[in-house]
Amino acid sequence: MLIAMTSAKGAPGVTTAALALALSWPRRAVLAELDPAGGDVLAGYGRGEVSAGGLAELELAARRGGPARHLDAHLLRLDAGERVRLLPGLADPIGARHVDWHRLAGALAAVDGGTTDALADCGRLGAEYFPREVVHRSAAVIVVTRSSLRAVRAASHAVAALKVESAGGAGAGPLAAVVVAAGEPYGEREIGDALGVPVLGALPRDDKAASVLSDGAPAGRFFPQSALLRAAREVAARVAEFVARQDALLSPPAETSAPAHRIGHGHGR
Numbered sequence: 001m002l003i004a005m006t007s008a009k010g011a012p013g014v015t016t017a018a019l020a021l022a023l024s025w026p027r028r029a030v031l032a033e034l035d036p037a038g039g040d041v042l043a044g045y046g047r048g049e050v051s052a053g054g055l056a057e058l059e060l061a062a063r064r065g066g067p068a069r070h071l072d073a074h075l076l077r078l079d080a081g082e083r084v085r086l087l088p089g090l091a092d093p094i095g096a097r098h099v100d101w102h103r104l105a106g107a108l109a110a111v112d113g114g115t116t117d118a119l120a121d122c123g124r125l126g127a128e129y130f131p132r133e134v135v136h137r138s139a140a141v142i143v144v145t146r147s148s149l150r151a152v153r154a155a156s157h158a159v160a161a162l163k164v165e166s167a168g169g170a171g172a173g174p175l176a177a178v179v180v181a182a183g184e185p186y187g188e189r190e191i192g193d194a195l196g197v198p199v200l201g202a203l204p205r206d207d208k209a210a211s212v213l214s215d216g217a218p219a220g221r222f223f224p225q226s227a228l229l230r231a232a233r234e235v236a237a238r239v240a241e242f243v244a245r246q247d248a249l250l251s252p253p254a255e256t257s258a259p260a261h262r263i264g265h266g267h268g269r
């Protein structure tokens, strides 16, 4: 399933959250860096690694063939196995105007025949060349926000804009939020009430672990046990469960299976 992540404004930590969730995802996952302002993961977590693949080259290849066939060749491994992969974003944001988001959304919704989920870091909602078609194609849209009044206010405008688009038949999946640094000062429940969407969890302020993800600081042995990664495992499970539940609700009931089986079916899509 394709899951879009976006922010309202400022830099609440969408890229860091998307990377933490991808590394913690309960199934095989691809983190797709679609922020039209450019990708950050190779320069940050990748510690300056230069990629031969990525979004820009995928687009070039797509113009010669079709992205579904070529997507694999543009993915890099993010973990020791093949469980988590990265579609590196644009090194130069000038390329954003040339990306066919519609075509890319189709490819991301069907990675490995649908057995791998795609988490798309879409950057700031409303930015020029924002990957709107990817949001529309997503099974769920996650708005990432901090917990200050100004952050929540901006996020509520973003949620309202996304709801208007959905009401207009654009077809984006259900909306939810993830809070970065909850309790500064607002808590998850207050933020959920203000936004009018479910809050699927919070990632704590954890400067050390965040700098590993966003700026390539050395990970150290305890990185997997950091507060940020421990919370990311919980939030990833909740986001995956939310998407599967919505998917099951939208699927026509199967004659022979109970609702629990339909949820299982949703996981396998």
Ligand SMILES: Nc1ncnc2c1ncn2[C@@H]1O[C@H](COP(=O)(O)OP(=O)(O)OP(=O)(O)O)[C@@H](O)[C@H]1O
Pocket: 007, 010, 011, 012, 013, 014, 015, 016, 017, 035, 040, 123, 124, 180, 181, 203, 204, 205, 206, 207, 210, 211, 214, 215, 228
């Ligand atoms: N949970 C966290 N705890 C502490 N710092 C964090 C956390 N999440 C993100 N940050 C920090 O916030 C800064 C911005 O993070 P990030 O680049 O992920 O934001 P963004 O929303 O993707 O921004 P942009 O819109 O510019 O792409 C980085 O310095 C990152 O280390």
Ligand SMILES: [Mg+2]
Pocket: 014, 015, 016, 035, 040, 123
């Ligand atoms: Mg970002």
